[in-house]
Amino acid sequence: MKIATWNVNSIRTRLTHVQDWLQEAAVDVLCLQETKVMDDSFPIAAFTEIGYHPHIFGQKSYNGVAIVSRSPLDNVQLGFAAVLGESVAELDEQKRVIGGTIDGIRIVNLYVPNGSSVGSDKYTYKLRWLEVLRSYLSALLEQPEPLLVCGDFNVAPDDIDIHDPTGREKMVMATDLERQALQQAIADLGLSDAFRKFTPEAGHFSWWDYRAAAFRRNLGWRIDHIYLTPDLYDRAINCTIDPAPRKRDQPSDHTPVIVEL
DNA sequence: ATGGCCTTGGCTCAAGGA
Numbered sequence: 271m272k273i274a275t276w277n278v279n280s281i282r283t284r285l286t287h288v289q290d291w292l293q294e295a296a297v298d299v300l301c302l303q304e305t306k307v308m309d310d311s312f313p314i315a316a317f318t319e320i321g322y323h324p325h326i327f328g329q330k331s332y333n334g335v336a337i338v339s340r341s342p343l344d345n346v347q348l349g350f351a352a353v354l355g356e357s358v359a360e361l362d363e364q365k366r367v368i369g370g371t372i373d374g375i376r377i378v379n380l381y382v383p384n385g386s387s388v389g390s391d392k393y394t395y396k397l398r399w400l401e402v403l404r405s406y407l408s409a410l411l412e413q414p415e416p417l418l419v420c421g422d423f424n425v426a427p428d429d430i431d432i433h434d435p436t437g438r439e440k441m442v443m444a445t446d447l448e449r450q451a452l453q454q455a456i457a458d459l460g461l462s463d464a465f466r467k468f469t470p471e472a473g474h475f476s477w478w479d480y481r482a483a484a485f486r487r488n489l490g491w492r493i494d495h496i497y498l499t500p501d502l503y504d505r506a507i508n509c510t511i512d513p514a515p516r517k518r519d520q521p522s523d524h525t526p527v528i529v530e531l
Numbered sequence: 532a533t534g535g536c537c538t539t540g541g542c543t544c545a546a547g548g549a
Contacts, residue, residue, distance in 0.1 A: 330539085331538085332548090384548055384549055386547080424548095442549070479536075481535035481536045484535095484536095491549080
């Protein structure tokens with residue numbers, strides 16, 4: 271089974287890119303972030319016409335996540351509150367979390383807050399959001415299903431995930447506090463980075479700034495991840511980043527990451 | 532040191548992204 275994650279920066283603007291890529295890559299599940307569309311305007315038919323079922327959790331203009339899959343997901347849960355209850359409902363005003371089960375695997379698709387700039391209110395919100403993520407994943411891990419957690423994490427876990435980590439303590443997505451919060455929500459719960467099972471070296475990225483010809487110069491960051499519980503980690507037979515969509519005209523600034531189980 | 536580019540909403544600019 272092939273499962274992918276891709277921040278598309280507007281599903282309506284990127285629709286033909288996503289359709290083309292699904293037909294070429296032939297993944298079973300594609301997790302999307304930054305769909306930027308309310309549910310009643312999501313292009314459902316564009317996916318059903320090519321054999322995929324969309325599961326959507328969107329909002330106007332910002333954020334928004336979706337999972338499209340060849341066969342429908344079971345037990346789809348929207349937001350943190352679906353698992354943790356109303357005490358965290360405020361965090362679901364921004365649509366960043368969707369999960370569902372397929373072939374006995376629990377899939378969680380996340381769009382972690384960007385954080386804007388270090389020390390800002392949005393940065394504080396990001397750290398708090400990652401704390402709640404830890405609780406959310408802890409609750410899911412009480413279930414027997416193996417777990418796959420993927421999405422745009424907006425954190426480069428290691429210096430080798432940044433083209434130039436110089437001065438990273440001032441750079442959002444690279445600070446120690448963000449890395450610690452990510453570690454507590456992921457690695458400390460026993461989840462492992464599928465990409466690093468196969469590719470230990472530096473210089474592999476999933477996002478390149480639109481500005482300053484960053485893609486052409488390969489000035490990127492690896493901030494889109496697929497994390498697996500040990501049973502799935504053992505089963506994984508490859509995990510790759512496909513740069514092809516980033517080379518097209520009017521691309522997303524992110525490109526897909528794919529794991530095969 | 533700064534901004535560089537893109538998307539959305541509903542404007543010809545601002546906010547947010549990363």
